[in-house]
Amino acid sequence: MNKHVTRVLRAVDSILSREAWAGEHPVLALRLVLVLVFVGVVVAQTLVFPMLAADLASSYPEATSLRWPLLIMVIVGLAMVQVAIACIGRLLTVVAESTAFSRDALRYVDGIVVAGTVATVLALAAMVVQVATEMLQPGLMLVTMAAVVCGAGITLLVVVLRALLVRAVALDEETDALHAELGEVI
Numbered sequence: 001m002n003k004h005v006t007r008v009l010r011a012v013d014s015i016l017s018r019e020a021w022a023g024e025h026p027v028l029a030l031r032l033v034l035v036l037v038f039v040g041v042v043v044a045q046t047l048v049f050p051m052l053a054a055d056l057a058s059s060y061p062e063a064t065s066l067r068w069p070l071l072i073m074v075i076v077g078l079a080m081v082q083v084a085i086a087c088i089g090r091l092l093t094v095v096a097e098s099t100a101f102s103r104d105a106l107r108y109v110d111g112i113v114v115a116g117t118v119a120t121v122l123a124l125a126a127m128v129v130q131v132a133t134e135m136l137q138p139g140l141m142l143v144t145m146a147a148v149v150c151g152a153g154i155t156l157l158v159v160v161l162r163a164l165l166v167r168a169v170a171l172d173e174e175t176d177a178l179h180a181e182l183g184e185v186i
Contacts, residue, residue: 027092038085041078049074056135063133070129073122077147080119087111101165101172109162116155123147 053071057064087108094105127144130136 027096031089031092034085034089038082041081041085045075045078049078052140056137056140059137060133060135063135066129066133066135070126073126077119077122077126080115080122083115084112084119087115101168103169106162106165106169109158109165112158113155113162116151116158120148120151120155123151 049071053067053074056070057067090108091100091105094100094102094108099105123144127141127148130141130144
């Protein structure tokens with residue numbers, strides 16, 4: 001019997017040690033990905049979309065007056081992506097500190113939801129402007145539709161995950177209260 005218990009304890013220890021290893025490396029990899037996406041968004045804001053806006057203004061002279069409003073919508077939408085990236089980075093710090101089930105974590109998740117909602121609404125508005133002014137370049141419409149669908153999908157996913165986090169925080173607080181009561185009894 002003792003041999004079996006020892007074997008089970010070794011197996012559990014092995015699993016837990018792998019879990020700790022698996023926790024550090026994905027967080028570091030995600031931080032790297034977030035930095036790369038952030039840099040890509042900055043490049044898009046400062047170089048790609050201003051050039052695209054100038055190209056659209058020359059291709060559609062009747063819509064030249066929309067160049068700046070559309071460009072501002074895109075830049076602000078991308079700024080919302082940057083806000084979401086910053087919130088995800090803070091959430092990674094919360095996870096590393098083992099305080100993921102806290103009200104602080106909810107604040108960062110709320111930031112992601114707000115940023116995603118604003119970015120999605122701006123993308124939808126840009127799509128409406130493109131359709132209303134008949135600036136129907138297939139590539140641009142595809143990118144705008146993808147921004148609307150992905151923005152809405154990711155934001156809704158985060159809303160669902162937020163609901164799970166709210167439940168986990170409530171359970172964690174309840175557990176802490178029960179531990180405090182138990183400590184008083186003992």
